[in-house]
Amino acid sequence: MSGRSDTADVVVVGGGPAGLATAAEAARGGLRVVVCERSHAIGEPVRTSGGSFIKPLKRLGVPSSCWHPVHRIRVVGPSTEVVKTYRRPVGCVLDVRRTYQWLGAQAVDAGAEIRLKAQVEGLLEHDGRVRGVRTRDPFRGPHELTSHVVVDASGHTGFLARGAGLRPGNERSAVGLEVELRATGYDHDEAIFWLGDDIAPGGYGWAFPCGEERVRLGVGVLRPDSVAEPRALLDRLLDEFRTRIGPASPASAIEMHSGLMPVIPPRATQLVGRGLVVVGDAAGQGSTLLGEGIRYAIEAGRFAGRSLVEAGGDFTPHGLASYPRAWRRHTRRDMTISYAVNKRIANYHDEDWDRAIRRLDRLTATQAARVFASDFSPRWALGVLLTDPALVRDLARHVIGRGRS
Ligand SMILES: Cc1cc2nc3c(=O)[nH]c(=O)nc-3n(C[C@H](O)[C@H](O)[C@H](O)COP(=O)(O)OP(=O)(O)OC[C@H]3O[C@@H](n4cnc5c(N)ncnc54)[C@H](O)[C@@H]3O)c2cc1C
Known part of the structure; x- marks a missing residue:
């Protein structure tokens, strides 16, 4: 391999919302963080509706x-x-470009370095644990970037986590x-x-x-x-x-x-391995109800970044346990319901949609907004029990049905 090697505490693969939020939080906590983004600019090309x-x-x-x-x-x-x-x-x-660039600025201000046109090709491993990445960029050419921990924030492919067996394929x-x-x-x-x-x-x-x-x-x-x-x-x-x-x-x-x-089941990904952390779409962390992932990617990135700092150098599943714990505590109910509904509506036809829309009509504007936002809190369920008890019963049936499958 040509080119020189360099080093960081944390290498983040992917400069989308998940990677940038992780980088900002980890750098804020004093870790030396390098973000490798294969694109020529943060927020380009736009791939999402926002x-x-x-x-x-x-x-x-x-x-x-x-x-x-x-x-x-x-x-x-x-x-x-x-x-x-x-x-x-x-x-x-x-405004997707502006939001991602704002996240990028937050990461830079916290001390992270962002490398553009930096394509990561694979993990460096030694003695069964991750030691960095193989990457190439226009300034350094192909090189090894060593680190104590790697964050897979590569989006849909989650190729590093998949290769390491932390998540299933799509x-x-x-x-x-x-x-x-x-x-x-x-x-x-x-x-x-x-x-x-x-x-x-x-x-x-x-x-x-x-x-x-x-x-x-x-x-x-x-x-x-x-x-x-x-x-x-x-x-x-x-x-x-x-x-x-x-x-x-x-x-x-x-x-x-x-x-x-x-669109993968909420608990299908192991969010941390030995020296490897998975975040955002790479971990399937978006809500599958309407395909909303940006705010979840930011939130998950913040949890992951904080956990990297709290790990105090112990980048094992044990040392990083606070990240999966925080993520699950925060989202388990809503993600489970969203996924169950997603499975169900994938087979909907016209008459089912008309029925679902008539149901939506019975909800108040606030209750409907919570459905759009995948927010199925007990408060929401209690309110809906008064307006459309059958809806709460149906949701419970779908979720329990999935739990048994
Ligand atoms: C068509 C569409 C519409 C959507 N609409 C919405 C919506 O309305 N609202 C919403 O909240 N969400 C929406 N989403 C989902 C949302 O876009 C994702 O959940 C969100 O972008 C996830 O962020 P991320 O950082 O995990 O991944 P991404 O945003 O995909 O970022 C991953 C980054 O990694 C980089 N990368 C990948 N491989 C490498 C590599 N080998 N080396 C270096 N860099 C690499 C990519 O270039 C990319 O910048 C939509 C998605 C799609 C596809």
């Missing part, structure tokens, strides 16, 4: 300049439609394709979800306004549950969108985004 929720983002300290608030959520089914209105917005659409994935349109005639206070066999069998279509008269229009389907081709679906959705805003209103693409998100 739909999120204001309260949890505020709790994570993400500045409000990073999102566009949404006052109405419309769900359009095959023959039903429901609108929930929020005087004080709960949902929002992130048996199921959500595949998404969207265009960011300039569309002045669209109501930029409103986000739309489309459901049904025509728009996205076993998935959904969306219109997410993201500020500056732009809207992200996309479709996502589950593989292998659905064989539908996202390009054809998006084409159809564009027609539907143009009809909605009126044929005289201009709408054309400014950007195109696509990507994959893993």
